[in-house]
Amino acid sequence: MNTYRYWFWNFSPKEARFWEKIPIFAYWTLVYRNDVNQLSVKLKKQEKMDFLELTRNRYSCRNYQSKVVEQDKMDYIMECVRLAPSACNKQPWRFRILTEEEELKKASQCYNREWFAAAPVVIIASILHDEEWIRADNKHHGDIDIAIAVEHLCLAAAEQGLGTCWVCNFDAEGCKKFFGLGENEEAAVLIPLGYPADEPKDKIRKTMSEIIG
Numbered sequence: 001m002n003t004y005r006y007w008f009w010n011f012s013p014k015e016a017r018f019w020e021k022i023p024i025f026a027y028w029t030l031v032y033r034n035d036v037n038q039l040s041v042k043l044k045k046q047e048k049m050d051f052l053e054l055t056r057n058r059y060s061c062r063n064y065q066s067k068v069v070e071q072d073k074m075d076y077i078m079e080c081v082r083l084a085p086s087a088c089n090k091q092p093w094r095f096r097i098l099t100e101e102e103e104l105k106k107a108s109q110c111y112n113r114e115w116f117a118a119a120p121v122v123i124i125a126s127i128l129h130d131e132e133w134i135r136a137d138n139k140h141h142g143d144i145d146i147a148i149a150v151e152h153l154c155l156a157a158a159e160q161g162l163g164t165c166w167v168c169n170f171d172a173e174g175c176k177k178f179f180g181l182g183e184n185e186e187a188a189v190l191i192p193l194g195y196p197a198d199e200p201k202d203k204i205r206k207t208m209s210e211i212i213g
């Protein structure tokens, strides 16, 4: 029987026919499978929400799963917060991310709702009043700045499949005391964050003609 010799190995003709197909298979894997991968990247991109869809998807979530939120998602969300614009680029804000049971308990003492206490993460968004921009007519802009940053947070979270809710109706003085906020620091918003255990509700909004003109 003919044998094919490669270095120290003898191949039968059948084995040789099998092995000679390997480069063809490798080529197919690199070229064709790469196309398939490119296609799935394109599909994934198309699956992404556009901005209008994202704004429709963000809603006030008032029911959370206890599932832990992944650190990479938190990093992504906080990077979107960091990039928020602010008056004169003062960035007069500070964000405390609470995940420990003790901290979450303290937060829910400032806003006593069952659904709020169930969120695995609560973020305290505070204004640093000694850093905010003040216009010549004495209008302080910290409130506007924090609102932009918080909405970046909520939209980024919605994009990551996470729920949030703006909470302003909380005990701000208690929060300041519990979390040792600085003298010029005002807790402006509490944001519970986590995987939703409910569904988005229909948006009730003014019509376009009511808000334009």
Ligand SMILES: Cc1cc2nc3c(=O)[nH]c(=O)nc-3n(C[C@H](O)[C@H](O)[C@H](O)COP(=O)(O)O)c2cc1C
Pocket: 058, 059, 060, 061, 165, 166, 167, 168, 169, 170, 201, 203
């Ligand atoms: C500045 C601000 C403060 C809010 N405070 C609270 C709050 O204390 N508690 C609460 O349950 N929802 C709060 N909300 C959520 C609003 O009720 C909610 O955004 C609004 O009804 C529209 O619903 P949607 O967020 O689901 O679109 C607040 C929202 C904003 C923007």
